[in-house]
Amino acid sequence: MPKDSIRDNLEGNELDLSLSNLTVVPVKEMLQLRKATHIDMSCNLLSVIPDDFVKMEWIVKLDLSKNNITRLPEDIGNLQKLQHLDLFKNKLQALPVSMCHLKSLKWLDVKDNPLDETMKKVSGDCLDDLQCKTCAKRVVVFMKDVQSEQERKRQKRLQEQRELDEKKKIEDEKLRQQKKLEKAAEKERKRKIFLEEQERKRQEELEAATDQYHDANETKMNGHLQKSSSGKTGGISCCGILFGLLFGLIAIFASAYVYCEVKNTMPACVEGRVKVMQYIELVQIKTLDLVQQIKDKMK
Incomplete structure (x- = not known):
């Protein structure tokens, strides 16, 4: 959709893009319309809401009903000002855990989505305005619990990883010390061999010198005897x-x-x-x- 066409659909703070046969959310053009705090993209052919959609932190009311949406942005919790979210009649099987950060959310409709049984029980029927308000509160609280459990598991994994790293560090240190001892033992063995070889050579030289001395003395004595x-x-x-x-x-x-x-x-x-x-x-x-x-x- 051309940029001018999108701007043409802006009336005050309401941007109406419903029934526009949209298959892709025109995020780039919408980011230029900071006045648009109420956005209606119902009755289109959208299947995915892109991750950069959450850059529009000024959104207060968002209607995405009657699309084919299968996934919401993981960081949808960044829409801190969002109060009203309509997801009626889509193909969502799960909701992002980051919804626990939607502190301003007061109204939520998730009716007619293939959500898992747990989320259906949490959200309720959403048949009227009161139930949609209750749904918003319960989903935010539930997602906080889910996030806490995920954080607990994450911390547990981190602790286990730290323990594994510490264990590996200890094993590596033991291996390093063992190699150090083996290296020192090998060095000592070579030193002993060297000293033994030096001692052997010294003994050989001493024996040779002794033999030479004895031979010289014997020759000298023989000469004296002959002279005598x-x-x-x-x-x-x-x-x-x-x-x-x-x-x-x-x-x-x-x-x-x-x-x-x-x-x-x-x-x-x-x-x-x-x-x-x-x-x-x-x-x-x-x-x-x-x-x-x-x-x-x-x-």
Whole structure:
């Protein structure tokens, strides 16, 4: 419907769109008509009232009777100024819970709608003006109870969800701590393996150094033994030579001595005998000194 046509149907504060073959509510055009506090859209072909319809918070009286409406806006409770609501002869099976917020609602007709049994009992027959007023009060109160029950269930679900979240948080923390302990244990295990490997290498190096030290000492001792053996052999050889010379000299002096005994009248023999004895004593002294030196070197 053109905007001008809608405005043409405005008379004072009443907007009459009844019997207009409407299939869609012209919300955009109606939002421009803030003077229209009484709206009549009865006897049309409407099946749904769009959600943005509740933006017209200035509505006081709304007639939606004799349509094919199956659903009202969930936030219809935003129409805080609404006092009169006619839903007669539609196809509504339920009413929005937000109707509990319609504080100004004084008149409601829901007759000839396929409402559930509970809502039929609450709303009553709506056969006259008094029953429609009673219907408005009872529906608002009932919807408050429904909202309270829904809120209670919502809070219960939230509590259950919080408990589940807390339980999951505790389990996650336990798992985190377990992983932390496992990580620490694995780190400790690797540290022990590292220390054991270091200790093994240190022992191997120590054993190798000890073996090398023993080998070096053994070689050194063998060298000293060989040197001592050579020294002893050399000392023995020197002693043999000296003793040989000593015995040779003694033999020579002995021969000269015997000769002088036979020729003792010769002056040379008398003088030579004395010198021979002196030489023998000197050789004996030197020989003993040499032998002692050799023994000292061999020690």
